[in-house]
Amino acid sequence: MDESEARQRVLSAAEELYYRKGYAAVGMDELRTAAGVSLRRLYGLFSSKGEIVKAVLARRHEEWEVALTARVDAAGPSARERLVAVYSYLEEWFCTDSFRGCAFINAFGELGGNDPEIAEIVRAHKASFQRYMAGLVADIGAPASLADQLSILAEGAQSTAAISGDPAVARQARDAAEVLIEVSVGER
Structure with missing residues (x-):
């Protein structure tokens, strides 16, 4: 999976999880699992949870x-x-x-x-x-x-x-x- 696809998967998973469960309730590990990327890849795409929230x-x-x-x-x-x-x-x-x-x-x-x-x-x-x-x-x-x-x-x-x-x-x-x-x- 290329960087663009990985980014879109993270954002799609984050949008769904944040909207359903709340921003504070969703941790990076849950997001990583839902997006199907490693934690290392997740942090390579976004430097922080705040950056993911802004992108979402x-x-x-x-x-x-x-x-x-x-x-x-x-x-x-x-x-x-x-x-x-x-x-x-x-x-x-x-x-x-x-x-x-x-x-x-x-x-x-x-x-x-x-x-x-x-x-x-x-x-x-x-x-x-x-x-x-x-x-x-x-x-x-x-x-x-x-x-x-x-x-x-x-x-x-x-x-x-x-x-x-x-x-x-x-x-x-x-x-x-x-x-x-x-x-x-x-x-x-």
Whole structure:
């Protein structure tokens, strides 16, 4: 197995283990076993567990953006439907058997207080989502403040669905988003 394949195996195993069990609960030996690499190879690829966490979050960020954009783009040309599709994407995600909440919120909760680099990665991810929402809101001609409100709804839905185990939270957030959109667009 070449270096690229070994790296991808480590990151895939780490992403699955961290998401399912938590960042702090997974040790390097468990990760090595799950990835099928030696401990020496693991440390040759990543100098520390922190470096693996950062790489997992970078990968997760890219996966999130690609999947969310694809779902929004599939909603069609209507700017309003594209905006509401964010909540449809959340519902589809919440309905998966593997859903355990937002990997970034989880990382911040476990590691962000002690690791400023992890905290900054999480903040950058959340800021990127807010910028994305701002673009969608601008497309419908609503006030910029709506993007912040809709982002909070999406973030709250992720946390609530993870805690409650109820994917219906996404539909509730979508219903609230539709009300906010109607009020915001109607005020123009």
